[in-house]
Amino acid sequence: MIVRLFCALLFLASPLSAQGFAGLGTDAEGFSVPAEGFDFDFPTDHGPHPDYRIEWWYLTANLQADDGTAYGVQWTLFRSALAPETIEGWQDPQIWFAHAAVTSEDTHLTAERIARGGIGQAGAQARPFSAWIDDWTMAGPSFDAMRLTARGAQFAYDLNLMAKGPLVFHGQNGYSVKSDQGQASYYYSQPFFEVAGTLSLPNGDVDVTGSAWLDREWSSQPLAEDQSGWDWFSLSFDSGDKLMGFLLRDRDGDAFSSATWIEPDGTTTAFENGAFAAQPVTLTEVAGREVPTTWAVQLPAKGIDVEVSALNPMAWMGVSIPYWEGPVTVSGSYSGVGYLEMTGYE
């Protein structure tokens, strides 16, 4: 119960002014705000930015076992700041929490962790790269070769990630706008990971291979006050191209969209509001909510007219602030796999 309360309060500088999904639309008072023309500096920017309010290291992977069974794996570490600074010890105003999940057509296992910053229980550092909370880690000698581990009550995984392509920057060179009013975040990805490793599931260990996509994003007010949630797609087509697209829904029913088209060599094309479109096709009742688990997605500029359907419609993340996240299959003008995340469905 306390964890719930805390998570609810986490995003709030002052409880009375919580706005947007999970309070992400609250004003950025005191924290740094992303600006256009930012020069990324790696490997430093792989690490945390304590002067921004919210940040994450978000990995999703589409994997197959030897017998062809499809699996999806999620590993997310969030950093949430109560004040724009970091201090050694319990007084650190940084809170870290993480979600992990393994999804197949008929199973969906999740786990959650939460920790204070400043004491060594959780954190991230740029050089050598390491992001961890309890015994969940994403670390390696460089950002291109990492080991990913997580453990829950009923599952665990140990995967190796090898980057086969360059980093990719969304929006205007990493400055990703979220609404007409100009809220934005810094947003880059590494969508070209090749994965090999083991999943430990209730029925036993499974060796898997596949691909993974890591999102890095940080900001202090990523949503506008009236935005209630988003639908985010990361699609990897068989042609080698990739597409990142999201819709930010507001309370009136309108949506602000944004997309990035990624060529196999890493070249990106940014698409502004209106170019990317997605419509729910099938609704499934999940956790007492009506959630779209099949979408029709279009990006006419690239000839995308596909149907995206969830591998497991019941992929609900029953964590403190719940949302839907799971692997999807793509069919239509392009085919492939990907991940879908939907938040703000009440």
Added chain:
Amino acid sequence: MIFASFTALASHWSRNRLQFLALLLGLALATGLWSGVQAINAEARASYDAAAATLGEGQYDQLVTETGDRFAQSTYIALRRAGWQVSPVLEGELRTDQGLVQILGLDALTTPGGLAPVGMDGETDLLEFLTQGVLFANSETALRLDGQVTLAIVVDDNIAPGIAVTDIGAAQRLLDADNQLSRLIVARAQPFGLPSIASVAPDLVRQPAQDAGADRLTDSFHLNLTAFGFLSFAVGIFIVHGTVSLAFEQRRGMVRTLRAVGVPLRTLIGVLIAELVAFALIAGLLGIALGYVMASVLLPNVAATLQGLYGAQVAGSLQLRPEWWLSGMAIAFLGTGLAAAAALWKIAHMPLLESARPRAWAVASGQTAYRLGLAASVLLSIAVAIAIWGQGLVMGFGLLACLLLGAALALPVLLRGAVQLVERHSKSVMWQWFWADTKQQVPGLSLALMALLLATAANVGVSTMVSSFRVTFVDFLDQRLAPELYIRAQDEVQAQALETYLIANAREVLPSLSVETDIAGIPSDLFGVRVGPTYRENWLFLDQSGDVWSDVAAGRAVVVSEQLARRAGLWVDDPVTVAPGIVLPIGAVVADYGNPRGQAVMSETLFKQSFPDIQPMQFGVRSDDPAALSLALREDLGLSDAAIIDQAAIKSFSLDVFERTFTITGALNVLTLAVAAFAILMSLLTLAAMRIPQLAPVWALGLTRRRLGQLEMFRAVVLAFLTTVFAIPLGLLLAWVLLSYVNVEAFGWKLPMYIFPGHYAVLSMFAILAAVLAALWPAWNLAKTPPSLLLKVFANDR
């Protein structure tokens, strides 16, 4: 018809207001004492539950060090990095100008759910809580902290008394315990496939979830209170029984008339039961109010006793809890039912045309007394059987009940016998009549006298037990608290420096080495001691063999506490395994009052061989000038005031606490005696009306009314004296049962019994005084009876 019969039966009360009062008050007092005691117990229990919830000891496994000391925070991080879902806790005492406050530091993010129900309302700033610290405490504790700390204080009355909850970082700063933790809470659900705790944190041991230790200690106290409650209730029920029986007896004529007139038996019984229910309701409510008042007055004392004696925190203010007022009402109803059952049964089976004459005390014939005597002998033989063969606490209380009840039932027979003895030897006519009349009075007064017997015996028994305890405890304290100073070091470096300094400057240094372990299957503390003059001169053994201390010093024997010996079924010369690989014979058994854990004492050298990692952090110091040494320690070694404890202070504090406990016992004693006196008064008053026909002839023969009144007083003194004569041996027997049987079964240690004849004489005086006071009014009434009333006896046709 129903209403008519109800009013007819109820009209009896308007003519006999005294009986009415006796019934109501008797039941109310009994219920009051019972509910009062239950209220105190319920309040205490609620506080313990709150404490357990706050401290989480009952719900989750804990990880602690073997010695119970604090450990480094890095251990917590290491366990977390290995995947273990544990949560850190820091506890400590904060000294404020207004007393001690227990500080409890938690990490709210990792604490398992259900712990520390701290109300985080919208007004509490999370940032402030986590980075600067906010203290949550109940109103009493908040007052103690006011102005003493720089942190904000939020009042939440759900928090256990004496504790302030805060963030662990803030607690570390408040307690000056940087990077230290007291224990880790282990969440119930852990991920699978984790490395063992021992491989990650070898210094920690896992303590399974269990009830807080204070529970066991305070049990004895609450048991005492409940026993008193029962006793008072039983005495009260005697009053009720007497009055109800009398009332039913006096209404027999009316009942017969009503039935002859045509009222069905069922209706009559129903009406009588309705009347009883009404009584029980009113008296019950009155009793609960009385109980509330009594408990509010006694509770602060009880709370102080429990805190001083057991370290248990109990709120000092009383709350109306359904547990005790519901049980109070239930007991009131139960009591009335019990008291009236026999009378109701008799009414139900009374033949319709039975003579309506008030029976001239069918009870007066010796038959009933002998029948009661028979029942008494049965009960007493059961008691003897239990004493010889019985095992267990329930049997112990059964023994007590049989003993008390048997003695009570035997009283009429014994009194009758004693009076008959005197009667045979009396010469003058008046005295012959007096003793015969007394003999005839005994059955009517027997219930009241039984109440007096029980109250006096309880007084004697409990005060013997308490005084024996006091004498023994003082001796015990002198023995164990021989060192003049107790000094605690902050860390190992300081401990070494301290030991070196003390050896140079004090007469004797006694380092305290101990470890929590299981000996012979019983949770115990194992001590390593430096054998020297202190131990040789001060410790008294219950049983020993050979030169105990020399054997212990040489590593050839151990000393164990009485509890350990009794529970493990061992005694002197039996071998016992005190540590892995160490089996030694028991050299002596020593008393260890009040400790639920076992204790074993071995030599320091042997202890260090088995547990080389444990360093002494506490030292007992013998010194001829403790004040000077204490000052020197503060100046030369920089020890804080909190680190040095003066033995005299501990002793006086412990004794203080005992005095307070005895105050409560004393108060309850007086109350029970008062209830018994009230019983006598009521019996005498209600019998007074009956006595007129019996006294009229004697008055007619020339005995003045004044003389009759004086004789009444004398009778009261005689009967009370005889009762106390029987009560004292009964009380001593009671004390013996409590000390040697009940205590051993309940707590594992036996108390020696000391006798205090002077005290008993005083007690008898009080009992007789109570009886005399009770008899004063009826005697005065009798002396002032108008002659016309006495004459009427001859005039009326009977």
